[in-house]
Amino acid sequence: MLTHYPTKRSVLVPTLLYAQDEVGYLNHEVIHEIAQRLELTDLEVINVISYYSMLTTKPRGKFNVQVCTNIACMLRGGEELLDHCKSRLGIGHKGTTHDGMFSLEEVECIGACSWAPAVQVNYDFHENLTAEKIDKILDGYKTN
């Protein structure tokens, strides 16, 4: 990937996300490793991380349930879906269940407006949802 750009720094954002996918979150070791390879300081890398909403420096559940509540989803029950997930999982926004299985996040528009209400679990899209459907979907992740 480094050969695709005139500067090393340019790979930073996609690299951080790929690293996070592998390690689970961006801890000090990962940050330092990436900084070294790209000839940046740890602080420069941390400053970039703090800008991007998908990146986290804190451990998260195995499955991150991201519920959209922006306008198209809101009109089709997105908020109720979020409340339902909070209830079912027993956690709030950016919380993680005790067993480390699920995290929950209220997110902005994920580009599923015509199939609202929609949720992403990690990178998987789940659309045209109801409370019953999301329950079945989360059951599916649990047994995985």
Added chain:
Amino acid sequence: MADLVSHPDEVKVVSKRFGKGATDIGRYLELDGYKAVQKALGMQPDAIVNLVKDSGLRGRGGAGFNTGMKWSFVPKQSAKPKYILCNGDESEPATCKDRLIFEHDPHAVIEGVVIAGIATGSHTGYVYIRGEYRYLLEIMQKAIKDAYARGFLGKNIFGSGYDFEVYWHGGAGAYEVGEESALMESLEGKRGIPRIRPPFPAVVGLWGGPTVINNAETLASVPHILLGGAEWFAKLGPPKNGGTRLFCLSGHLSRPGVYELPMGYNLKKMIYEVGGGIPNGRALKAVVPGGSSCPLLTAGEIDVAMDFDSMMKAGSMLGSGGVVVVDDTTCMVKFALRIMKFYQHESCGWCIPCREGTDWLKKTLTRFHAGGGVKKDIDNIQYLSENMLGRTFCPLGDAAAMPTISIVKKFRKEFEDHLEGRPCPFEKAGVGEPVLA
């Protein structure tokens, strides 16, 4: 999943190959794929630019700038390399169309990027796809790989002697990064803070070199224009608003979905005939015509042609093609609040009027919707928004201001109904929000 729908009024140009397996390069070739780029290789760069100019193609991301004209700003000579950057950061609320292009016709985007490159003398293109669209990034990675394998990308493409590299690039969650100068900052590995303009990207862009930035749908339209001709494309829509576009219908509608309709299609018809009207016997209250950054329209304002110029005349914008239909069970104060919450969250934080303005407005609207508002708040919400307009470092501030101003002006009574501690008339009993933000 992201199901495809159809309607007889559709004119399929950019969605022509949807559902036809065109992610497979062999299939894409069967469906007239990579013919346009070979035609472009035999044309003078200026001829390509003029063709695209004359087609009337205007940016499908939201700003609606004439694409050919944007390309013409790239200087002929450049000490630094020139770049083509596909903006696939689709994040405008209500917009879900580039998603379908990446899912069903990724090669059309690649082809558009290369044609833009030939037209402007560039040899490198990037396709930036938002981080959440990981499955689409993987489709694009494969498409690029397959194109290289066939000699359609890389050195001496199609044996023409012209070199062109295309690289994929994934984001990590940021609406502001869809703004073209913030997109460049992000691609360079930084926080997505926009740049001051002038200089514009076509003159000083990625790593200082001239850069053409176009939305994915805009680029995917280019090969069709090369093959069909400028006149054909221009005539599909009204003068200076050529072609068709993907409209994302959502909200309180019977048949939400992404439909490709000619530019200038009537919004009322779009809602009632294409979208199937409002279910459950409810009435229309408002429409978001082109993504959340546009002034909203009332039920009485929907008899309008959906093209850039007509929408501008009507006091709104064509925008990103995201049409959200709002029925009469919706609280417009809450709607304004949700929109402002989005912009406050997504504000990059660089400039004071946007950072402080969106925050102040979010706090005021939160307090107001929860029943803690006073009369002067209503005028203040309008005043703050109007003072953000045109005064922020990039259009995000305008994007936050415009829908807010339209909601306060057009639905003032709903604001007044929230005064004196009254509970929201639309809220279900027992469901409340804290008074303070």
